[in-house]
Amino acid sequence: MPEAEKHASMANAIRALAMDAVEAAKSGHPGLPMGAADIATVLFTRHLKFDPTDPNWPDRDRFVLSAGHGSMLLYSLLYLLGYDEMTIEELKNFRQLGSKTAGHPEVGEAPGIETTTGPLGQGIANAVGMALAERMLNARFGDGVVDHYTYVLCSDGDLMEGISQEAIALAGHLKLSRLIVIFDDNHITIDGDISLSDSTNQVARVEASGWNAVRIDGHDPEQIDRALTDARQSDRPTLIAARTTIGFGAPNKAGKSSAHGSPLGEKEVQEARERLDWPYEPFHIPADILDAWRIAGLRARPRRKAWQERFEGLDAELRGEFARTMAGDLPPRLDRAIAELKREYSAEPPTLASRKASQAVLECIAPVVPEMIGGSGDLTGSNNTRTSEMKAVAPGEYSGRFIHWGIREHGMAAAMNGMALHKGLIPFSGTFLTFSDYCRPAIRLAALMRQRVIFVMTHDSIGLGEDGPTHQPVEHLAALRAIPNLTVLRPADAVETAECWQLALTASTGPSVIVLTRQDLTPLRGEYEEDNLCRRGAYVIADCSGDAEVSLFATGSEVAIAVAAKDLLDERGHPARVVSIPSFDLFAQQSDVYRQEIIGTAPLRIGVEAAIRQGWDAIIGEHGLFVGMTGFGASGPYQELYRHFGITAEAICEKAIARLEPKETD
Ligand SMILES: Cc1ncc(C[n+]2csc(CCOP(=O)(O)OP(=O)(O)O)c2C)c(N)n1
16 A cells, blocks of 8 residues: 555545444543644654553654543554453443543543543643653663653644643743644634634743744645654654644534544544545454554554563663662662651651741752652742752753753643653642642642642741731632542641651652641650651541540641640640541541541530641531631741631630630520
């Protein structure tokens, strides 16, 4: 078969599968797969380095379909290329419960899906993290082991989202030349022509951020091929703006938004088959075309085998380290390092802000866990996420361990997801807790994708003081606790901070947020305990002899306040106990027996947290007292703010006494 004809048939196989699967599901997005089929065919059959028989080959090129609504493009490719788990049955079950072909690609559902996409803009930012991880691992392990590209297919929507600019600026600044983004430049979004809402020159825009960019005809295989070859020679990231027609091949809907997100309809599909010269039954791919795809799937196998040989020839220690970090296993020395630190803190309890305690913990564990990569959204000196030995990553110089993410919290969080997805590194990075809102969409995806990404969020309450209510989180703890599979940790002193770091690192199937104070904290854990007491989310930190009349529950900086309130209540003849709750999420996972034991039987339960009440009723009950915030904070010295908002030991004691000793009224 002549090359051009062969290319057209292979691309049409994608188009047909996409039309048929969307038609069968009665929902989905045929437009993008049909429009981008030529791009995908050239990329996957001539350029992308991968082996369907070893989908997790560490040095494979990564492909991110940022426009995840075009998922049928990816599923068709995986089937055509011979990924075992992506059978034709899976395509027939597109979007059905239990299939591997979810509405949007979900990492872990089927081999070959590198990241979960759907929320536009996330994928391109994930890819920046992947491309950065590739360079950083290359600097550690060398060209023989890590030497691959990261390709992205993105849409108008991806580039319109603000996060794309954060990602593009980062990639340009860091000169991530192995990042190649193909822009499906079809001028169409859901509402209609792009001119309804945008007139950005995307090529000029990325060029302004230090990229290489080119415009091509996205239906001309030779232009696509040349652009991809050139992109790999560039010393900068590349955007290939490939002009395409959405729904290419559909006689009436091509080029229109009606091709974007709904089945084409029986008649249109029939006519598209005629137009594309595709006279085959739904889901049927003729043997010669399927063979051509399967052969393309074998293309990089010799390179994978050569890689394997090189890898096996490596020095045993280096090989072991690469295998360990790619598997996500922690070095055994970590637990010892944490134990030593806890022993030190218990012997000489330090009065420290938990952000400073966190830095001290990092100084101790970062040398032991070299795959930990620090960073900050331009708040390095405030977040305390950089250790003395961490050199910064710089443009073209990737041997460092610290990333200046700039003021790009959303891009930072999504790129951290990409680093974790790449595997081999454990990213952690900081911003203020109030700006977790700017990271939230990416944090949610880290949780959904079960990725170990550690978000350090400092300045966690009115305790930050004078910066005032814009910077004082009040609803953020509740909002973060609402995200499934996210562990929110709020340590009360230096020992708990060490324990929370240990928990975040060992939580290999989900992200953690470590919430830290700006202000100093009184040490509470004077006695060394080998066990990680934060492990179960809550534990009794100060008990009373005999039956407690009051159980006080608190987190972070408010635990010391609760302990002081307990002392006052004890003095007033009302025995009280205090429970520290470093993690609501971990506590919720405990057995009923443990939860009941910790919640206790005291007639009065009081929650203390410098945040809103939402979520607390599960612990203190509907009739429990809550001492915290009911609205936004205020600007002022923090001790005054605590008094102003009534979050003091005295106020707690008075509220408790008012309940315990009700005054008789006339
Ligand atoms: C953050 C986010 N906002 C909105 C959507 C809903 N949505 C899906 S595709 C799309 C835009 C479609 O235009 P384009 O990105 O150009 O894709 P194409 O029409 O070319 O398939 C929108 C708004 C989304 N998936 N993510």
